Amino acid sequence: MKAIWIAALCAAPLAHAHITVAPASAPAGAYQTLVFKVGHGCDGSATTAITVSLPEGVTAKPMPKPGWTLDLVEGKLATPLQAHGKTVTRAVREITWRGGPLPDAYYDEFTVQAKLPDAPGRYAFKVGQQCEKGRVDWVDAVPGSKTPAPVLEVVPAAMPPHHH
Numbered sequence: 001m002k003a004i005w006i007a008a009l010c011a012a013p014l015a016h017a018h019i020t021v022a023p024a025s026a027p028a029g030a031y032q033t034l035v036f037k038v039g040h041g042c043d044g045s046a047t048t049a050i051t052v053s054l055p056e057g058v059t060a061k062p063m064p065k066p067g068w069t070l071d072l073v074e075g076k077l078a079t080p081l082q083a084h085g086k087t088v089t090r091a092v093r094e095i096t097w098r099g100g101p102l103p104d105a106y107y108d109e110f111t112v113q114a115k116l117p118d119a120p121g122r123y124a125f126k127v128g129q130q131c132e133k134g135r136v137d138w139v140d141a142v143p144g145s146k147t148p149a150p151v152l153e154v155v156p157a158a159m160p161p162h163h164h
């Protein structure tokens with residue numbers, strides 16, 4: 001099942017790359033820069049906002065972007081996290097950049113610094129793309145979807161996670 005999903009991803013033409021996250025995989029427990037790549041607008045219409053939802057177990061801080069304002073939505077964590085010796089029960093769950101507009105003909109990147117969970121697995125980042133006309137929700141986890149959510153593969157850390 002997993003092999004089929006990966007094959008489907010690799011077969012997707014680069015010119016129609018949807019919204020993706022880079023890197024595609026990263027070590028569990030790491031502080032990792034994640035870049036969300038926006039390759040086109042909504043059926044030709046310019047992008048005016050990008051909202052990234054953080055999957056359970058992932059916390060992140062956005063990198064500000066000239067020409068875009070930031071809006072953060074906090075929420076309660078289903079499983080509290082430990083950070084700097086404190087228990088964290090609430091954290092940012094949704095990050096929105098508003099601005100542009102980013103024309104369909106152009107490409108741009110939206111960056112966060114994420115703290116990845118200790119549990120390896122596939123983590124889907126649901127992304128809402130608002131355009132001057134219409135919107136696209138990149139939220140699907142099923143192979144072959146026209147609107148797949150960007151997925152990060154969290155792999156076992158080479159060394160035990162460093163807590164501080």
Ligand SMILES: [Cu+2]
Pocket residue numbers: 016017018019039040
């Ligand atoms: Cu696409």
